[in-house]
Amino acid sequence: MASISHIQRDWPQDADAILSANNQRPPMSLRVNGQQFSREAYLAELMATNITAIADPISPSGLRLTSPTQVSQLPAFHTGGVSVQDTAAQLAAGLLDPQPGDRVLDACAAPGGKTMHLLEYEPDIAELVALDIDETRLKKVNENLQRLGKTDKTRLLTGDASKPDMWWDQKAFNRILLDAPCSALGVIRRHPDIKRLRQADDIPALATRQAQLLKAMWPLLAKGGYMLYATCSVMKIENEYCIEAFIRQTEDAHPVTIPATWGRASGHGRQILPGESDMDGFFYALIQKASE
Ligand SMILES: C[S@@+](CC[C@H](N)C(=O)[O-])C[C@H]1O[C@@H](n2cnc3c(N)ncnc32)[C@H](O)[C@@H]1O
Structure with a gap:
């Protein structure tokens, strides 16, 4: 299985605990x-x-x-x-912290767990655009919103986040959640098939995709606005290293330290390893766009 060697390489001290957590019932x-x-x-x-x-x-x-x-x-x-919703995923809305009147983009929204939470967290946002490349998965977001009964402020869009010219109306967003497609090596305890399905080549390919998504989303963020990057991965190439490269290459991108008692600092972000405080493995990095 490709993922074991990857986990051992990135987390030599924690690999045994991660592999054991992956076999526990969440x-x-x-x-x-x-x-x-x-x-x-x-x-x-x-x-x-x-x-x-x-x-x-x-x-x-x-x-x-x-x-x-x-x-x-x-x-x-x-x-x-x-x-x-797993505890780790519940942290996204509070970290992005949308404010009344904000225009918010949930760039990889389906099935909509975090979309719903953003609406529950700040019902007075001006608009929430929930985008996903997969039209079938986006239907799940719609079902979840119907359950919430909050559809008036939300616009569901099928589109590729790496090609905003195809769907963006040129109005900037104050907050962007980029819950990027990833290797999902942090949620093996919930989806054991990942052990079998994940191939070694997938991980660098995903990291390239994640870098493309970050770069494509950045112009959509208003000056002074915040982007929250999230994955349910434990791979540094998808998390810490990906954000490090993006910050290095993007003059007006400033990392914001996440003050938290959970997880651990990992470069500019925060990593939760699977099983820590009985959470799924997750990575978060918060980035602010310069005001001037
Ligand atoms: C980790 S899941 C998102 C989970 C979701 N945020 C939630 O909390 O329920 C990643 C999503 O990204 C979508 N996706 C993958 N590539 C994309 C792209 N280029 N543009 C937009 N969405 C994409 C996938 O279809 C998938 O639904």
């Missing part, structure tokens, strides 16, 4: 929609239906179920009161 984590419930109120709803959970130690809107259950059993699931 918790079923929930994100409570703060527009509908406080976390405590939702916890009480769960208890009333005999579902036990604990408050997530990392994500302020998160809960972890003691044992997995059908989503249809979760109170208010069908009305967008709660969604299933």
Whole structure:
């Protein structure tokens, strides 16, 4: 399996822990929609239906179920009161921190977990454009938004983020989430097939794609705006090194240090290794565009 040697090379001290975490069963984590419930109120709803959970130690809107259950059993699931999402993925909205009146781009949006969270996090954003290259996957975003009942501020677009000339209306975005396609080596515990499917050649090819996406998205960001780059990978070529090269090549791009207790600093970003605080493996880097 190509991925073992890659993990051992990038994380020699942590490789055993990563490989062991990849074989563990992940918790079923929930994100409570703060527009509908406080976390405590939702916890009480769960208890009333005999579902036990604990408050997530990392994500302020998160809960972890003691044992997995059908989503249809979760109170208010069908009305967008709660969604299933790993803790690590729940960190994106708070890191991007959209403000009232912002125009936001979710550049690789499907199936829409983070799209929904951005809308829950700041309902007074001006507009959220949810883009994905895959029209079929984009339908999933639409289904999720219907569940939330919030479709008025969201524009769904099928398009290639690396070719904005094909779909961009030339109006800058204040915030961009680039949740890039990646090797997914941080989420093997949820998708064990990745062990078998991931080929050694995929990783440099993905890194090239990620660099293209960063470069293509940058002109769409308003001066002073923020881009959050995310992957569910643990490969430095897709994460730390990719961002390092982008910052080096982009004069008006300034990395913002993420002040966090979770994960570890990795170059200009922050890396969560699989199983740390029982989270999926994830990488985040926040970049600000110079104001002048
Ligand atoms: C990691 S997933 C996104 C997960 C999503 N942000 C969420 O939280 O539910 C990456 C997505 O990028 C999309 N994608 C891949 N290449 C793309 C491109 N060039 N332009 C736009 N979307 C792309 C894939 O179809 C896939 O849905």
